[in-house]
Amino acid sequence: MSGDGDSAEQGAATRLVAAGRRPEWTGTPEAPGVVVSPPVWRASTHLYPDMASLRAGRANADGAFYYGRRGAPTQWALADALTAIEPGAAGTMLYPSGVTAIAAALLTVLVPGDVLLMVDNAYEPTRALARGLLADLGIETRWFDAMDPTGLARALCERSRAVMLEAPGSLTMEVPDIPALCALARERGLTAILDNTWAGPLGFAALAKGADIAVMSLTKHVGGHSDLMMGSAAAAAPLYARLRRRAQQFGFVVSPDDAALALRGLRSMALRLDRETHSALAIARWLAGRPEVARVLCPMLPGSPGHAHWARDFTGGCGLFSFVLRGGTSRGRDDFIDALRLFGIGYSWGGFESLATPVDPAPLRTASPWPPADSAPADRFGVRLSIGLEDPDDLIADLARALDRMG
Numbered sequence: 228m229s230g231d232g233d234s235a236e237q238g239a240a241t242r243l244v245a246a247g248r249r250p251e252w253t254g255t256p257e258a259p260g261v262v263v264s265p266p267v268w269r270a271s272t273h274l275y276p277d278m279a280s281l282r283a284g285r286a287n288a289d290g291a292f293y294y295g296r297r298g299a300p301t302q303w304a305l306a307d308a309l310t311a312i313e314p315g316a317a318g319t320m321l322y323p324s325g326v327t328a329i330a331a332a333l334l335t336v337l338v339p340g341d342v343l344l345m346v347d348n349a350y351e352p353t354r355a356l357a358r359g360l361l362a363d364l365g366i367e368t369r370w371f372d373a374m375d376p377t378g379l380a381r382a383l384c385e386r387s388r389a390v391m392l393e394a395p396g397s398l399t400m401e402v403p404d405i406p407a408l409c410a411l412a413r414e415r416g417l418t419a420i421l422d423n424t425w426a427g428p429l430g431f432a433a434l435a436k437g438a439d440i441a442v443m444s445l446t447k448h449v450g451g452h453s454d455l456m457m458g459s460a461a462a463a464a465p466l467y468a469r470l471r472r473r474a475q476q477f478g479f480v481v482s483p484d485d486a487a488l489a490l491r492g493l494r495s496m497a498l499r500l501d502r503e504t505h506s507a508l509a510i511a512r513w514l515a516g517r518p519e520v521a522r523v524l525c526p527m528l529p530g531s532p533g534h535a536h537w538a539r540d541f542t543g544g545c546g547l548f549s550f551v552l553r554g555g556t557s558r559g560r561d562d563f564i565d566a567l568r569l570f571g572i573g574y575s576w577g578g579f580e581s582l583a584t585p586v587d588p589a590p591l592r593t594a595s596p597w598p599p600a601d602s603a604p605a606d607r608f609g610v611r612l613s614i615g616l617e618d619p620d621d622l623i624a625d626l627a628r629a630l631d632r633m634g
C-alpha cells in the first residue's frame with residue numbers, strides 16, 4: 228500500500244483508492260508512480276541480467292520477479308490491495324475462481340484422516356467438494372447447523388482439524404455468531420476458514436473477528452461487472468506462508484488481464500456495495516409487506532435469521548438476499564421469475580445488473596430442516612435476488628408486476 232499516513236485510521240473508500248498502487252508497479256525507476264493503475268504485465272518469462280540475479284530470484288518472496296507462475300506487478304498489486312483492506316492479513320493469494328480458493332484453503336490445512344466440520348448452509352459447490360474430492364482423499368466432513376449454539380461443539384471429534392464457515396449462509400442467508408464459532412474452533416485447535424464473499428472485508432473484518440483464513444470469490448463484488456472469474460484467500464503470517472506454498476505446488480495463477488479488471492472493480496467497490504445495500508434493504512422491506520411473500524431472508528432486515536449478529540458484527544451488507552413465497556409451487560415461482568423484465572436469470576451475483584435465481588434449499592440440507600421448524604411446511608420455494616445498480620423504484624415496480632401476474 229502506497230498511501231500516506233496511518234492507513235488503519237482511514238475510511239474504507241479512501242483505503243480502496245490507494246491500495247496496491249506501489250510506485251514501482253505504476254512507473255519506471257526513472258518515473259516511479261507515473262501512471263495511476265499498474266499496467267498489464269503479460270509475462271511468462273522474467274529475464275535476469277546475469278546468473279547472480281537468476282540465483283537471487285530463487286528467494287521466493289512476494290513481489291520478486293522470478294517466473295510468470297508467481298505473478299508479476301499486475302497480480303501483485305491486486306493481492307497487495309486486498310491485503311491492505313483485510314485487517315490482520317499478512318498476505319493474500321489469488322486463484323482462478325472462488326471455488327479454487329476454497330479448495331486451496333481446505334487442502335492447505337487438511338490431510339487424509341482429518342475431519343472437516345462444515346456449516347449446513349454452505350455454498351453448494353463447497354458441499355460437493357467435501358463429498359467428492361475431500362472424501363476421495365480420506366478426509367471426512369460432518370455438517371452442523373451454524374445457527375444452533377451447540378451445533379459445532381456437538382460435531383467436534385478427536386480428528387477434527389478445520390471448520391468451514393460461511394456468513395451469511397448460501398441461499399437461506401442466516402448470519403451465524405462467527406466470533407463465537409471461531410473462538411470455539413481456536414480453543415479446540417481447529418483452523419477456521421470463512422467464506423466471506425457476501426460482505427467482503429469492508430462489511431466484515433473476517434480475520435479480526437477470529438477467522439484464520441478469509442476466502443472470497445472475487446468474481447462477485449470485487450470484479451463487480453460480471454466479466455471475470457477469480458478467488459482469494461487471506462491469512463496472518465504463519466498460515467499465509469502455508470497457503471502460498473500450497474498454491475505454488477498446485478501452480479495456481481491468474482491472468483494479468485483479469486487482475487487488472489479486478490483491480491479496476493475494487494476501486495469502486497465501496498460505492499457499489501453502499502448503493503446495493505440501500506436498494507436491497509428498500510426492496511426487502513417492500514417484499515416483506517406483500518401478502519404473496521412468507522419470509523424475507525435478508526441479513527440487514529430486522530427479523531431475518533441472525534440479523535442481531537449482522538447488526539453487532541458487520542459494518543456493511545450487499546445486494547444479495549432471498550425471499551420465500553407463501554405456499555407457492557415450484558411452477559408458480561418459475562412463472563414469477565420468467566415475468567421479471569429487469570432481472571436477468573443466471574448464476575453469480577455482485578455485478579452491476581440485477582439477477583434472479585430459484586432457491587430450493589431442501590435437498591441441500593442434512594443437519595437442519597428446510598422449511599425451518601418455525602415456518603409453514605408449504606412455504607418452501609424461494610427466489611434469490613442480486614440487486615444491482617438500477618433505480619430501486621424500477622426494480623420494485625418490476626417485482627410488483629411479476630407478483631401480480633402470479634395471481
Ligand SMILES: *Cc1c(COP(=O)(O)O)cnc(C)c1O
Binds near residue numbers: 324326397447575
Ligand atoms: C460464487 C460463490 C463462490 C464461488 O466463486 P466462483 O468465483 O464462482 O468460483 C463461493 N462462495 C460463495 C458464497 C459464492 O457465492
